[in-house]
Amino acid sequence: MSKKNRETDRTARAAAAMEEQQRAERRRRNTMIGSVVVGLVLIVLIGFLIQRNLDTTTDVNADAASSSSEFGVTIGPDDAPNKIVVYEDFLCPFCGEFEAASRDDFAQLAADGKLQVEYRPFDLLGGGDASSYSVRSAGAFSIVLDKSDSAIAKKFHDLLYDNQPDEAGPFPESSSLADLAVQAGAKESDVRAAIEADQGTPWVTKATKAATDAGVQGTPTVLLNGKVFTDYSTMQDLASNLVDKVS
Amino acid sequence: MKEWVGFVLRLVVGGVWIWASALKITDPAQSVAAVRAYQLLPSSLISPVGQLLPVIEMVVGVTLVLGLLTRGSAVVSSLLFVAFIIGISSVWARGITIDCGCFGGGGVDPDAASKYPWEIARDVALLGASIYLVWLRSTRLALDNVLFPRPAELSAAEPEGT
Numbered sequence: 001m002s003k004k005n006r007e008t009d010r011t012a013r014a015a016a017a018m019e020e021q022q023r024a025e026r027r028r029r030n031t032m033i034g035s036v037v038v039g040l041v042l043i044v045l046i047g048f049l050i051q052r053n054l055d056t057t058t059d060v061n062a063d064a065a066s067s068s069s070e071f072g073v074t075i076g077p078d079d080a081p082n083k084i085v086v087y088e089d090f091l092c093p094f095c096g097e098f099e100a101a102s103r104d105d106f107a108q109l110a111a112d113g114k115l116q117v118e119y120r121p122f123d124l125l126g127g128g129d130a131s132s133y134s135v136r137s138a139g140a141f142s143i144v145l146d147k148s149d150s151a152i153a154k155k156f157h158d159l160l161y162d163n164q165p166d167e168a169g170p171f172p173e174s175s176s177l178a179d180l181a182v183q184a185g186a187k188e189s190d191v192r193a194a195i196e197a198d199q200g201t202p203w204v205t206k207a208t209k210a211a212t213d214a215g216v217q218g219t220p221t222v223l224l225n226g227k228v229f230t231d232y233s234t235m236q237d238l239a240s241n242l243v244d245k246v247s
Numbered sequence: 248m249k250e251w252v253g254f255v256l257r258l259v260v261g262g263v264w265i266w267a268s269a270l271k272i273t274d275p276a277q278s279v280a281a282v283r284a285y286q287l288l289p290s291s292l293i294s295p296v297g298q299l300l301p302v303i304e305m306v307v308g309v310t311l312v313l314g315l316l317t318r319g320s321a322v323v324s325s326l327l328f329v330a331f332i333i334g335i336s337s338v339w340a341r342g343i344t345i346d347c348g349c350f351g352g353g354g355v356d357p358d359a360a361s362k363y364p365w366e367i368a369r370d371v372a373l374l375g376a377s378i379y380l381v382w383l384r385s386t387r388l389a390l391d392n393v394l395f396p397r398p399a400e401l402s403a404a405e406p407e408g409t
Binding site: 029032036037040044047048052054055056092166167168217218230231232233 | 272273274275276277278279280283284286287288289290291293294295297298299301302303305306310315316319354355357358394395396397
């Protein structure tokens with residue numbers, strides 16, 4: 001073997017060794033990256049499971065619907081096979097949408113004895129401010145509920161949604177709420193003075209405490225037979241999926 | 248110089264993600280409600296997405312700030328911003344007024360329509376920064392440089408960086 005040949009051989013061997021080393025280096029690097037990716041995916045997975053555990057959306061422990069309930073008005077008989085409780089705020093636009101989408105079907109199912117619905121208004125958006133529309137409207141509702149029968153209270157409830165103000169205002173005066181109560185069938189002498197003086201505020205405070213104590217965090221929160229109903233995307237969905245479940 | 252710009256952008260974008268996540272991660276119920284308010288996803292996806300988003304945001308934020316798997320993390324960051332831009336544009340177009348829930352909160356917000364353009368502009372800017380980080384390949388003061396050093400002789404020949 002000539003000297004020259006040996007030299008080429010050596011160079012080739014060195015190049016091969018270098019290449020092998022580079023390959024090993026690349027493999028090592030890819031393994032490192034791969035393990036970090038796996039680690040991060042695991043962290044996301046564990047975080048997701050923790051979040052799922054901490055999600056309190058469905059942790060609502062509310063009293064069942066009942067015609068003798070203190071904080072709501074019901075339609076449909078107490079012995080109906082399906083019961084729905086709706087926690088709502090008269091100012092909440094989604095509640096207004098849900099009302100529009102569900103009212104007629106619920107009324108029909110209730111009249112057929114298939115369903116009992118209890119509407120429980122409380123103050124979510126007013127934040128406890130006695131002059132807020134959320135508090136005044138729910139307070140007016142409580143006065144009608146107290147002084148009139150439940151059919152009139154339900155009618156007043158419906159009228160409040162039919163005349164729902166924009167969340168940004170302007171908001172009707174309490175005297176306009178009294179007008180609606182009278183329109184719903186309440187006796188003017190029974191309700192007007194109390195509504196105009198916002199005498200329902202203490203009831204609203206109690207109703208709101210009952211709702212938050214039960215775990216209600218938003219409106220509308222709808223319970224079907226005691227369980228928070230979450231199978232919906234739009235308010236239209238919420239109404240039609242509920243109707244499908246109970247008819 | 249570019250690598251220092253990349254370093255600063257990592258801190259900015261990563262910092263925004265960490266901040267956004269920190270305000271939400273303690274209250275998944277609120278996060279789920281915020282996702283639901285977009286009225287965009289099928290009902291079966293609403294809870295998982297609402298629960299998952301704050302976690303992904305935190306991981307993306309931390310990895311960007313540390314410079315760990317910077318490019319991959321910036322890809323995820325870009326995809327998230329694209330999704331948010333689509334989400335906000337979609338509620339805007341449908342006339343739904345909600346708080347975007349980007350930094351906690353969520354639900355109906357009567358002033359939302361006037362905020363949408365700013366929220367979209369902010370997300371477009373952050374999307375641009377994220378894409379720049381993907382394109383840049385490497386930045387200063389990144390954990391990547393320590394953990395996965397690219398051998399000098401390889402970097403020129405290697406078409407695919409990480």
